[in-house]
Amino acid sequence: MITLKHLERVYPLAQGKFFYVLRDINLDFAEGEFVSIMGPSGAGKSTLLHILGMHDHAWGGEYFLGEAAVHQLKPKARATLRNEQIGFVFQSYHLLDDLTVYENLDIPLSYRRFSKAERAGMVADTLDRFNIVGKKDLYPRQLSGGQQQLVGVARAIIANPKLLLADEPTGNLHSSQGEEIMALFKKLNDEGMTIIQVTHSEKNAAYGNRVIQLRDGWVV
Amino acid sequence: MTTLLQDLRYGLRMLLKHKGFTAVAVIALGLGIGANTAIFSLVNGVLLRPLPFPDAERIIYIEGKNPAAGITESNISFLDFTDWSQQTDLFASTAAYWTGTANFGADGAEPERVPRAGVTTGFFSVLGVQPVLGRTFVPEDDKGWPQSVAIISHGLWKRRFGSDPAIVGKQVQMSSWPLTIIGVMPPGFEYPEQTQVWVTTAANLRDEPRDNRVWSAIARLNTGIDLKQAQTRLSAINAQLDKQFRETNKGWDVFVSTLHERLVREIKPSLLALLGAVGFVLLIACANVANLLLARGAARQKEIAIRAAMGASRTRVLRQMLTESVLLSAIGGVAGLVLSIWLTDLLMSMLPEGAPRLGQIGIDYRVLAFALGVSALTGILFGIVPALQASKLDVTSALKEGGRSGEGHRRTSARSLLLIGEVALSLMLLVGAGLLIKSFLRLQEVRPGFDARNVLIANLALQGPKYRDDQQNVEFFRQLKERLEVVPGVQAAGGSVNLPLNPSGYAIGRGFIPEGRPLTVDEAKDAMFSTITGDYFRALQIPLLSGRTFESRDNADGPKVVIINETTAKRYFGSPTAAIGKRLSIWSAFRGRRRDEKFMREIVGVVGDTKTGSLTGEGGAQIYVPHAQDSQWNFMGLVIRTAGDPAAFARTLRHEVQALDKDQPIYNVRTMDDVVANSLGTRRVSMQLFAVFAIAALLLAAIGIYGVMAYSVTQRTQEIGIRMALGAQKSDVLALVIRQGMTLTLIGVVVGLGGAFVLTRLIANLLFGVAATDPLTFVAIPLLLLFVALVACYLPARRAARLDPTIALAQS
Secondary structure, eight states: EEEEEEEEEEEEEGGGOOOEEEEEEEEEETTEEEEEEEOOOSHHHHHHHHHTTTTTOOOOEEEEEEEGGGSSSOOOHHHHHHHHEEEEEEEEOOTTTTSSSHHHHHHHHHTTTOOOHHHHHHHHHHHHHHHHHGGGTTGGGGGOOOHHHHHHHHHTTTTSEEEEEESSSSTSOOOHHHHHHHHHHHHHHHHEEEEEEEOOOOHHHHSSSEEEEEEEEEOO | HHHHHHHHHHHHHHHHHHHHHHHHHHHHHHHHHHHHHHHHHIIIIIIISOOTTTGGGGEEEEEEGGGGGGGEOOOOOOHHHHHTOOOOTTTTEEEEEEEEEEEEEEEOOEEEEEEEEEEOOOHHHHHTOOEEEEOOOOOGGOOOSOOEEEEEHHHHHHHTTTTTTTTTTTTTEETEEEEEEEEETTTOOOOOOOOOOOEEEOOOOTTOOOOOOOEEEEEEOTTTTHHHHHHHHHHHHHHHHHHTTTHTTTTTTEEEHHHHHHHHHTTHHHHHHHHHHHHHHHHHHHHHHHHHHHHHHHHHHHHHHHHTTOOOOOHHHHHHHHHHHHHHHHHHHHHHHHHHHHHHHHHHSSSSSTTTTGGOOOOOOHHHHHHHHHHHHHHHHHHHHHHHHHHTHEEEEHHHHOOSSTTHHHHHHHHHHHHHHHHHHHHHHHHHHHHHHHHHHHHHHHOOOOOTTTTTEEEEESSSSGGSHHHHHHHHHHHHHHHHHHHEEEEEEEEEEEETOOOTSSEEEEEETTTTSSSSSOOOEEEEEEEEESHHHHHTTTEEEOOOOOOTTTSTOOOOOOEEEHHHHHHHHHSSHHHOOOOOOOEEEEEEEEEESSSSSEEEEEEEEOSSSSSSOOOOOOOEGGGSSSTTTOOOEEEEEEEOOGGGGGHHHHHHHHOOTOOOOOOOOEEHHHHHHHTTTHHHHHHHHHHHHHHHHHHHHHHHHHHHOOOOOOOHHHHHHHHHHHOHHHHHHHHEEEEHHHHHHHHHHHHHHHHHHHHHGGGGGGOSSSSSTTTHHHHHHHHHHHHHHHHHHHHHHHHEEEEHHHHHEEEE
């Protein structure tokens, strides 16, 4: 599903020097895989995830997503591809404080070409599927951390992406809440969704079927 | 007190620390307070300062009006005045006077033209003014014409006589007649109309017709009598006079106002409108500074939270914040006061000539109190919202979240409300300015009925014993015309006692009766009357519509002729062509002698209408007679049309006049373009100032919108990053920010339109040819404001759209 060839991410430093965050990354991710990226802080895990999520565009190398050569796409085409194929879960949930649960779920749909009626149906289905119908009118600050991340996951998959990227999804949760989220990921993966997560936790990595270790920007 | 000093010291330190913020706020406030103080100093000098006379509120001005004849303001008749003056229970004293100019000579030096007034003996008593030297008039001084005694102004005494203490008893010449100076008035006293020489009226009651309405009248009310009582009593007397003297007083009533009110009547609406407009600018400036303070307040949350945690009460925090804002406004107030001194001079130089009470304008205790009051109020006004926000801070979350908490939402909504207010105020001001500009453009489109380009005018009043013979006057002006017309570059020369747009301040009304109607007052039709000489119509290019203009055969011995304007021809004779050959009789009075012409004049020509009093007024009926057939006039407004710059011919004109008689000075020399421009003077100044204030308001609003949106983008950086991570494209982010800004702007526009709909009615009397609710202005101005707002929103929106989501997200 994903092929990365000689992927590099460099930050320029003062006096014409450079800092390599990612170096010569060559990876393949098959459809239906549940992969965990691990490594110490500063290894480049989140950077890799944001490149895969097409939030970061300042990289070199080749990135294929399905048939699409992402490295050759213009920004608008990349954005369209991302909106069609990828969902993203953040460590600190990143729900919008001023919007209700319902409205937060609606946001990704509002940036895709769905009619109002379709959006309403999809939000209702997702609320139902995640069992959070009763919380649809609550604001994020009225939810627990686990509930907020549940909404974050729901929001990430509401537009039916093929690939779910998760950046330390349980990093801000206590263990029982984290387990629930990981169980949810497992379920989604079992239903056919490809998942790539960044994690520090061996236990969470065990929910997946492959682990990639990064150190100082290299795959080890 | 100690804590207040502490607050002040800390406030000053904060202002010094944030120099950029302080500079921007002081400039905005200084401009706002300065402009307000400058306009207020005009309002104070013109409207608020009492007249410099004792018990000035008891001095009234009496005018005539004849609603049936459409006359709302008129001078009064001397005989009517004497009837009113007998009401001694109403008036402590009364006075009638006329004004004009005269050649003033002394000690054989070259005579100069000075403003002169002929006053009755009660004049100085009404005003309550005593001379610094000599005495005022007593009844024995008024021995008819020519006058024998005069009182001079302090300025003339100082300038012309070097403040000679022995001036009283000295002989001078007034229009070649000897006069004895009997008094010198105190400094600054020049009422009416900058008068330098006061003489007796020389009224002859036996010959004075009751319809000779050329007099002005003032009176001092007795203690306990108010304006309303005076009005009621005088109106009752006039009703009686109407019955008693049907022929001369039909329909005439009287209108009284305080002298102060009368002097400022024309300029008052403009000044009040300007004060309102400049007040709006200050409010908008306040909203901007308040927004700046709110933004700074966000950055100071942690400081305030620590203060609160250390035990500062809500009141204490509120006081600290208000101290800082009042300190800021005080600095702005000082800057504004300094600026206002310069602005006041600038404003005074912009005011049209003849604007009332200019000498009273300046900085006095009222202006200082105003500047102080406005500064303090301003400080509280822009400081209160940010101070309240700061005092309501949730200490725990502010400390826990490093200064970012839900407080931001409250602050944002306060900023939004300020922005809405700012936009609404700007729109109201812009609509007002738009209406005034449109009025001014309409006024400039008004055809005055003549071509003002390349025309020089001047006044000439022939004075001296040899011009007592009317034919001498006629002959002088005939010769002058002939001399001028051979001067290279002079295309036509003429004159009229009554020039269009009234540059000499001299308007003459006459009645006329078309042939075949009974010669009674009921049949008389009102018209503006002009006796003209030379090639007057060609000089002003007033078009001849039918018949002919006056020729040399229209002399004293020839058949009596008259030229009428188009309005008269259409209204009373059917059409310009039909009027030719018809006859009319002129019904008049002049200089105390009835001049009803006992003969008919034949209409030989019809010319186009001209604007007589002002560009805004209707010209109405106008009749012209040749000087040779109405030779009593020794005064003419001279008109010459030139091939080039008319101002360059002033010396030629003076030279040709003096070649005929070296003792006759011309005065009030100016181009007709200047006359037209000056007739729009007050309106031009109002329009220009309104436009300046409105542009300032628009800029401030644009800066305000930009500031709020830029701040909002900063506040929403993370949110925008999340949205981008969730699929929002650049266009979505652009739309998000612009929609937010434009929604606030649109609410402001709607509120502003409502306000403008109400407030523009207050300036309705300053408008011309445009309704206070002019649809075009009410559509175009909001569109302009929305466009400016769109630009102001676009800049921060573009910045938001360029955010890197990974960096934005990292801010969490």
